[in-house]
Amino acid sequence: MKKLLVFALLLFAAFGLVACEGVSLDGDPDTIVVQFVPSNTVDSEMLTRVQSLGQMLMNELELAGYDKNVVVSMGTSYAGVVEAMVSNQVHVGFLTAQQYAYTTLTFPGKVNVLLTSVRSAYSAQIDSNGDPITDLDTIIDNINAPEYDGSYNDTVDVSSYHSMLLVKAEDLAAFKSEGFAWLEGKTVGTGHTGSGSGYVYPSYLLYQNGLSFTDSTPGAGEVKYVVQSSHQASVLSLLNNEVDAAFAYWDARLSSSAFEAWQTANPDLSIFDVTKVAALSTGIYNDTISTSTSLSDGLRAAIAQAFLNIIETPEGLDVLSIYDHTGYLQANDEDYDGERGMYLFLQENAQ
Numbered sequence: 431m432k433k434l435l436v437f438a439l440l441l442f443a444a445f446g447l448v449a450c451e452g453v454s455l456d457g458d459p460d461t462i463v464v465q466f467v468p469s470n471t472v473d474s475e476m477l478t479r480v481q482s483l484g485q486m487l488m489n490e491l492e493l494a495g496y497d498k499n500v501v502v503s504m505g506t507s508y509a510g511v512v513e514a515m516v517s518n519q520v521h522v523g524f525l526t527a528q529q530y531a532y533t534t535l536t537f538p539g540k541v542n543v544l545l546t547s548v549r550s551a552y553s554a555q556i557d558s559n560g561d562p563i564t565d566l567d568t569i570i571d572n573i574n575a576p577e578y579d580g581s582y583n584d585t586v587d588v589s590s591y592h593s594m595l596l597v598k599a600e601d602l603a604a605f606k607s608e609g610f611a612w613l614e615g616k617t618v619g620t621g622h623t624g625s626g627s628g629y630v631y632p633s634y635l636l637y638q639n640g641l642s643f644t645d646s647t648p649g650a651g652e653v654k655y656v657v658q659s660s661h662q663a664s665v666l667s668l669l670n671n672e673v674d675a676a677f678a679y680w681d682a683r684l685s686s687s688a689f690e691a692w693q694t695a696n697p698d699l700s701i702f703d704v705t706k707v708a709a710l711s712t713g714i715y716n717d718t719i720s721t722s723t724s725l726s727d728g729l730r731a732a733i734a735q736a737f738l739n740i741i742e743t744p745e746g747l748d749v750l751s752i753y754d755h756t757g758y759l760q761a762n763d764e765d766y767d768g769e770r771g772m773y774l775f776l777q778e779n780a781q
Contacts (some may be wrong), residue, residue, distance in 0.1 A: 458729045459521065461499040462487070465511050466524035466752075480504065483740070483749045490736035496729060508624045516540040518724045522733060524753065527715035528626035531769035544734050545719040546761040548589050549754050550582040552681070562586065566710045573680070573707045574602070580684045580702070587757060590713035593627035593635070594680040596668055601675075602706040610639035610709075613653045616674035618643075619664035620655045627679040628661060631711040634776060662688035668705060680710065715769055717753055718761060734760065 464487065484502040491498050503520075505511045508529045514520035516537040523541070525533065533541045554572035555563050560583075563569050572578065573594075597605055605612045613636070620643075621628015633643050636653060644652040658664040661678035662685050668676040669692050683689075683701050693701070719737055721730050738758055740746030747756065 458496075458498075458726050461501055462491070462522065462729075462733070463501045463503065463514075463520045464522040465503050465505050465514060465520040467505050467508055467511060477504075479749045479752060482745065486740045486743075486746055486749070487733075487736055490739055491732055494732040494735065496732055507622055509622075512537075512541075515720070515722050518722050521722045521725055523720050525718050525720050526626040527718060527766055527769045528630050528773060529624060530718045530720055531766050531773045532624070533720075534763065534766070535770055535773060540723055541720050542723050542730075543718045543720045543761045543763055543766065544730060545737055545758040546589060546765065547716045547719070547753065547755040548587040548757045548759060549591065549716065550584050550756045551586040551588045553581045553583045554578060555588070556583045556586055560586065562588065566592075570707050570710060576703075578702055580681045584756075589716050589759070591627065591716060592680045592713060593631045593677055593711040594682075594707045595632070595635070595709040596665060596676045596678060596683075596705050597674070597708045598668065599704050599706050602708060605708045610636065610641055613641060613675060614651060615648050615653070617648075617654045617656060619658045619667040619673040619676035619678075621661060621664065621677070622657050626714050627711070628664065628677055629655070629657075630772070630776065631714055632677040634772065635709065635711050637779060660688075665689070665701075665705070666692060669701070675708070680707070715766065717755070718766075719758065734758075 464484070480502050484500045487502075488498065488500045491500075505514070508526065511520060511523045511525065512529060512533050515523045516533065522544075525541075527546075530541070530543055551562060552573075554575075555569050557563050563572075601612075618632075620632060623629050629643075636642055641651055641653055643655045645655060648654045656667070656673060658667055658676075661682035664673075664676040664678045665682050666689065667673045669689075683705065686693075689701060693699075696704075719734075721733065725733075741750050741755065741757055
């Protein structure tokens, strides 16, 4: 009988289960371990969604002729997911494009991309003709407009996203006047150093503007970064005046559950009014669903089709809204040559 085993933040428990389940006659493991790191704060509702995703995957794989157990777990960092995948402890991982690039360069031949996600475009990045806006300054103006509410345009899908630099509304004019020089000597909330939109692309954005991150007292041309537990935590650190600015994915402010305590304490304020977007990074290629190369081609194809089928259902779309995914496309390793170039650039310019 198949078993659905869901663990939150217990990666080591998943490892033990995989070892016990063994390998089937087809050479693939009896238990498929799926691991992801949510971009949002983990809560009980999210864990319920994760459980239903595991069941959906098992059902789809069975229809494809694969009678497999499924373990779905949440890791605490992308680095942990990568380490587990290259050691065949995790078979399917939700990696950012930057993390996928890092993995293929550092551990060649261990992981291969399966699918890339698409998301509905924000209304703020679509013009009156229904076409995507490419000018970042125009998009920023739209985001900072009084009527902005983070709504989506469900008729247009995009395959990339942006990191946003968020400041208090009263500081936006100073940033516009001084540019990135305004950040020199200040403290900024960021994601962990492996986060594409929370740290990697922000560090490149600083580099382009003559600045760099430091985790100690900032000197000339430096900005102190303080790693936060999530993108929403970075926003909260700004709201609570713990930092001068924050980097997060656009638009991390939409996770209302993460800001309930702040909103309760500030019932007359809007998070979109008190914080403003000062800058956006260049486009970041969307998240991947990647697999360990230890899986057979047949099982990889079945897993890909399973996700393609699942996200076409209302239940599956609800589950995968954890990442704001609205669909998937088949992906090729060559699609990430640009991301590998970004990683090598940052590595070469690391201090």
